[in-house]
Amino acid sequence: MQERTEAVAHLKFARMGPRKLRRVADAIRGKSVREALILLDFAGVFAAEPMGKLLRSAVANAENNHNMNTDSLYVTRITVDGGPGGRFTKRLDPRAQGRANFKRKRMSHVTVAVGETQPAKVRKQRSGAAISMKRQPVRRGPATAASADVAKPAKKATSKKTTPKRSTEKPLKQANQGKPAGGKD
Numbered sequence: 001m002q003e004r005t006e007a008v009a010h011l012k013f014a015r016m017g018p019r020k021l022r023r024v025a026d027a028i029r030g031k032s033v034r035e036a037l038i039l040l041d042f043a044g045v046f047a048a049e050p051m052g053k054l055l056r057s058a059v060a061n062a063e064n065n066h067n068m069n070t071d072s073l074y075v076t077r078i079t080v081d082g083g084p085g086g087r088f089t090k091r092l093d094p095r096a097q098g099r100a101n102f103k104r105k106r107m108s109h110v111t112v113a114v115g116e117t118q119p120a121k122v123r124k125q126r127s128g129a130a131i132s133m134k135r136q137p138v139r140r141g142p143a144t145a146a147s148a149d150v151a152k153p154a155k156k157a158t159s160k161k162t163t164p165k166r167s168t169e170k171p172l173k174q175a176n177q178g179k180p181a182g183g184k185d
Helices: 018-028 033-042 048-066 145-149
Strands: 006-014 074-082 090-094 100-104 108-115
Touching (some): 006 048, 018 033, 018 048, 018 074, 033 048, 048 108
Antiparallel strands (some): 006 108, 090 100
16 A cells, blocks of 8 residues: 555634635645744734635644654645635625625635655745744843943934914905996996
């Protein structure tokens, strides 16, 4: 019997659009499972949670069903396909003058495969939105005597020119400018 090289997990009918899930899938494709799970845990993206669950399921399948070592697994294949979105799942969106538009609530099918060998062909990063680890700002300790001795450069004093404010009122027009009242010229 042939030994399997990949363990697969499927997520069907995910209540999320395929574009949102593909953004996360592109970020973890080809990475080690440990690195991908850390990336998904700390990604501030709504689509990262179901992807993390699915990846953990694929790792459990590899360990229990195929006797693979979980420490040396890689995300070998991940695909996001569109589900039945927009045909059955429509919502009405009220518009002006009694009209209505349809909102198509899309669904997705996701497939993740993990294996012990690193994928041979890793796709190039596409331009556009991607998720990544956010860099934490460097925290500085309390000010010490050594840092207090360092002189900070003085800020330049900016002089603002002040102009007198103009009156916004329009001059009143004179009612009769030498014309007789009620008569024609």
